[in-house]
Amino acid sequence: xxxxxxxxxxxxxxxxxxxxxxxxxxxxxxxxxxxxxxxxxxxxxxxxxxxxxxxxxxxxxxxxxxxxxxxxxxxxxxxxxxxxxxxxxxxxxxxxxx
Amino acid sequence: xxxxxxxxxxxxxxxxxxxxxxxxxxxxxxxxxxxxxxxxxxxxxxxxxxxxxxxxxxxxxxxxxxxxxxxxxxxxxxxxxxxxxxxxxxxxxxxxxxxxxxxxxxxxxxxxxxxxxxxxxxxxxxxxxxxxxxxxxxxxxxxxxxxxxxxxxxxxxxxxxxxxxxxxxxxxxxxxxxxxxxxxxxxxxxxxxxxxxxxxxxxxxxxxxx
Numbered sequence: 025x026x027x028x029x030x031x032x033x034x035x036x037x038x039x040x041x042x043x044x045x046x047x048x049x050x051x052x053x054x055x056x057x058x059x060x061x062x063x064x065x066x067x068x069x070x071x072x073x074x075x076x077x078x079x080x081x082x083x084x085x086x087x088x089x090x091x092x093x094x095x096x097x098x099x100x101x102x103x104x105x106x107x108x109x110x111x112x113x114x115x116x117x118x119x120x121x122x
Numbered sequence: 123x124x125x126x127x128x129x130x131x132x133x134x135x136x137x138x139x140x141x142x143x144x145x146x147x148x149x150x151x152x153x154x155x156x157x158x159x160x161x162x163x164x165x166x167x168x169x170x171x172x173x174x175x176x177x178x179x180x181x182x183x184x185x186x187x188x189x190x191x192x193x194x195x196x197x198x199x200x201x202x203x204x205x206x207x208x209x210x211x212x213x214x215x216x217x218x219x220x221x222x223x224x225x226x227x228x229x230x231x232x233x234x235x236x237x238x239x240x241x242x243x244x245x246x247x248x249x250x251x252x253x254x255x256x257x258x259x260x261x262x263x264x265x266x267x268x269x270x271x272x273x274x275x276x277x278x279x280x281x282x283x284x285x286x287x288x289x290x291x292x293x294x295x296x297x298x299x300x301x302x303x304x305x306x307x308x309x310x311x312x313x314x315x316x317x318x319x320x321x322x323x324x325x326x327x328x329x330x331x332x
Contacts (some may be wrong), residue, residue: 042135042138046138051142058229
């Protein structure tokens with residue numbers, strides 16, 4: 025039981041961070057507006073959670089210009105994908121145990 | 123108490139994954155209607171075609187080409203009417219379904235769906251127009267069926283799985299139509315009419331009836 029709990033990742037222990045990772049697992053990349061719309065969160069809220077995930081090196085942030093508009097894209101890193109998979113596995117094990 | 127939260131986490135993850143990568147507002151009902159339009163179109167085309175076959179003797183070369191041209195234009199107009207009606211219906215019904223689900227019709231997944239559907243479809247459309255211009259009439263029905271089927275398979279990653287099976291069915295019908303040339307209209311009615319109604323109904327009963 026203890027080992028399973030160890031795999032429950034604190035970084036994903038939040039609705040919004042869980043949502044961001046879910047989107048980035050199945051999409052090559054997602055931009056700020058896409059994430060905002062899917063998760064239904066405010067700009068500031070989303071920005072702080074993406075920064076937290078970036079600090080863990082789970083996502084990569086790319087800033088570029090599309091025409092004159094700045095555009096921020098998020099991509100899940102290899103580490104992030106692996107960590108999230110482990111997290112899902114741990115969740116599933118916990119559910120099947122009960 | 124805690125396990126319930128974990129279960130909810132898993133459900134949230136699954137829902138967010140499909141919501142962000144698939145367009146789930148595609149209306150099955152619009153598929154049924156598109157199939158009905160196609161059958162009506164095929165019926166009207168059928169009333170034009172036999173008269174052409176009867177008049178198609180080689181008595182007067184000039185009159186024949188004029189007649190042929192006229193029929194080609196008529197058939198083309200029927201096809202365009204069916205396509206335009208189907209697109210409008212699909213657009214209206216999908217946008218109302220999106221509204222009901224609190225989604226936007228125009229989002230990243232619907233864009234990807236359209237692009238991936240559009241590439242094989244437009245290739246086939248242009249191919250068919252070139253065949254028409256070069257007067258290879260026999261291959262037009264199979265080509266449209268084959269490329270539409272490929273479009274469905276290609277687009278299916280971005281929406282319901284059922285679209286993939288519709289595509290595969292159309293490809294098989296398209297290949298039969300290529301082998302049995304001369305029955306183009308029959309295969310066309312089967313593919314675009316009957317199959318749309320069939321798969322549209324499956325989608326309607328699976329996802330919309332509530």
